[in-house]
Amino acid sequence: MNKFIIWCVSIVTAVFMASCDSDEDTYSFIGDSLVARWDLQDSFPMLITHNYGLGGSGLSYLQDYAGRLKGDVVIVLSGTNDYRKITSQEVADRYAAEYVDALLDFGAKRIYAISVLPRDFKSDDDRSCGIIMTLNAAIAKQIEAAGEGRIVWLDVYHKFLNDKGKLNLNLSYDGLHLNPAGYEILTTELNHHIL
Amino acid sequence: MIKKILLAAAIITTSLAAHSQIGLGLRDSRYVNINYRYRNCWTAKFEQSVYSEKMGYQYFRIYAGYERTIGMFKVKAEPYFGMTYNNSYSNEGIAIGGCVTPLKWLAIEAEIVPHHDSGMGYTTCYNAGVEFKCTQQIAVTAALTNRPEYREAERRVRCGLKFNVENLWVHPQLSIPTEGYAKNVRILVGMGYHF
Numbered sequence: 075m076n077k078f079i080i081w082c083v084s085i086v087t088a089v090f091m092a093s094c095d096s097d098e099d100t101y102s103f104i105g106d107s108l109v110a111r112w113d114l115q116d117s118f119p120m121l122i123t124h125n126y127g128l129g130g131s132g133l134s135y136l137q138d139y140a141g142r143l144k145g146d147v148v149i150v151l152s153g154t155n156d157y158r159k160i161t162s163q164e165v166a167d168r169y170a171a172e173y174v175d176a177l178l179d180f181g182a183k184r185i186y187a188i189s190v191l192p193r194d195f196k197s198d199d200d201r202s203c204g205i206i207m208t209l210n211a212a213i214a215k216q217i218e219a220a221g222e223g224r225i226v227w228l229d230v231y232h233k234f235l236n237d238k239g240k241l242n243l244n245l246s247y248d249g250l251h252l253n254p255a256g257y258e259i260l261t262t263e264l265n266h267h268i269l
Numbered sequence: 270m271i272k273k274i275l276l277a278a279a280i281i282t283t284s285l286a287a288h289s290q291i292g293l294g295l296r297d298s299r300y301v302n303i304n305y306r307y308r309n310c311w312t313a314k315f316e317q318s319v320y321s322e323k324m325g326y327q328y329f330r331i332y333a334g335y336e337r338t339i340g341m342f343k344v345k346a347e348p349y350f351g352m353t354y355n356n357s358y359s360n361e362g363i364a365i366g367g368c369v370t371p372l373k374w375l376a377i378e379a380e381i382v383p384h385h386d387s388g389m390g391y392t393t394c395y396n397a398g399v400e401f402k403c404t405q406q407i408a409v410t411a412a413l414t415n416r417p418e419y420r421e422a423e424r425r426v427r428c429g430l431k432f433n434v435e436n437l438w439v440h441p442q443l444s445i446p447t448e449g450y451a452k453n454v455r456i457l458v459g460m461g462y463h464f
Contacts, residue, residue: 098358098388113453119299119318119419120326120353122388125449269323 098122099183101268102143105152106131108191111251117261121268132156133173140179148182149264153190153209154250160205163212170212174220185225186267187217188260192234194241194249203240207231230263292463297418298456300330306463310337312347325355334364343368358420360386366396376400382416392422406433410440413447418455424448427457437462 102124103109109127124146128135132155153173160166177185189210192203210231217225234256236242241249245256252260290306296316304314314332330351337344344367352359366380382394398412408431415424429442440459446452 111453113455115419115421115423116453116455119320120322120328120357122420265322269326 100124100146101149102126102146102182103149103151104136104139104143105150105188106135106155107250108154108252109151112257112260117257118264130155133169133176136173136176137179140176141181144181146180146182147184147186147268148177148180149186149188150177151188151191151260153213154193154206157190157193157202157205157209160209163208166208166212167216169209170216173213174216174225177225178220186264187213187225187227188263189213189227189229189231191252192231192241194243194246196249198249226267228263228267230259233259233263290463292461294459294461296459298458299419300328304332304461311335316351326353326357328353341370343370358387360384360420362394374402376402378412380416384417384422386420389421394422398427400431407431408433410442418444418457436464 100122101114101118103112103114104126106127107129109125110129112125112127114121114123114125126139132152136150136152156169160169177187190206190213192206194202210229214227214229217227234242234245243249245252245259247253288308290309292304292306294302294304296302299320300316300318302314302316304312306312312332312334314334316330316332318328320327328351330349332347332349334345334347336346346363346365348361348363350359350361362382362384364380364382366378368376368378370376376399378396378398378400380396382396383391384394385391392415394414394416396412396414396416398410398414400408400410402408409428410431411426411428413424413426415422417423418425424447425444426447427442427444429440431438431440438461442457442459444455444457446454
């Protein structure tokens with residue numbers, strides 16, 4: 075028994091000494107309830123992840139994180155709670171400019187922005203998908219204008235649509251929040267880019 | 270010479286086989302393992318992840334252990350080392366614990382696990398659980414633990430049913446987080462079969 079304890083302690087000590095702490099990237103996910111409900115460990119079991127999702131949040135929440143995610147790889151999924159504020163193309167353009175500024179202000183090492191997803195929640199009107207498409211186009215344009223590939227735009231909007239151009243309800247619990255099949259699409263898309 | 274080597278190998282294999290047991294198992298739905306037990310106290314195990322990721326990001330872990338039963342007490346020590354195939358991270362530790370069976374229908378177990386991850390540093394993990402045997406084949410289990418189910422240590426309550434039929438056991442569990450905004454409940458299955 076004593077020999078075994080000595081053997082165990084020796085092995086563990088040797089392995090501890092051998093494995094130096096690495097400078098591994100930290101992947102910070104920020105956004106609304108779609109992020110907050112995401113089981114990041116289950117989706118990315120081999121990464122160091124932090125979940126900064128907050129239910130009901132929007133652009134102002136992203137702006138609050140200015141300078142607080144320095145050096146991280148940041149993944150953003152936000153905007154669905156702000157879609158009702160988009161009343162015209164001009165408003166969409168202004169929102170997109172502020173959105174991109176907020177992302178750049180994180181101070182992140184790399185940023186992946188996931189497009190705003192379609193929704194079909196019980197309180198939504200028929201125009202929700204059209205407005206979100208306008209918003210996504212404005213954000214994509216603004217990211218391109220920011221240049222130098224500082225933000226990677228992941229347009230997954232169409233992957234969540236059914237034949238009728240509405241949210242595929244097989245990917246959602248309630249027309250807004252995603253089920254595991256919905257998160258699987260996001261995980262696959264992100265894995266293509268971050269691994 | 271070759272005959273002597275073959276004869277020696279046959280004798281060693283036969284004598285080992287007389288005291289040994291080989292088993293197959295599954296841990297937390299994501300890790301399959303093959304294990305070997307010698308003289309009912311020495312154990313060795315190789316575990317392989319089945320993440321839906323590229324092969325390089327699959328994880329394997331090697332365990333070696335010793336356990337001993339003294340009356341109603343069982344004590345064990347099990348050092349382990351694991352890493353991904355592309356060496357993106359590694360972790361190691363030692364599970365030191367025991368189990369006491371004061372009544373036929375009740376078992377109490379406790380475990381402390383000094384755990385080190387190359388990217389996340391050191392964590393002291395623990396596991397405290399009880400098992401109520403309803404019948405010879407069925408037991409209700411509950412545990413409080415922060416041992417990583419994937420990579421990060423998260424405090425979780427795990428409750429489930431354990432079914433034992435001859436050489437096979439199956440242990441479906443609900444894993445419920447006790448901290449954090451997102452209450453991501455996981456359904457995990459463990460099982461084992463020994464030959």
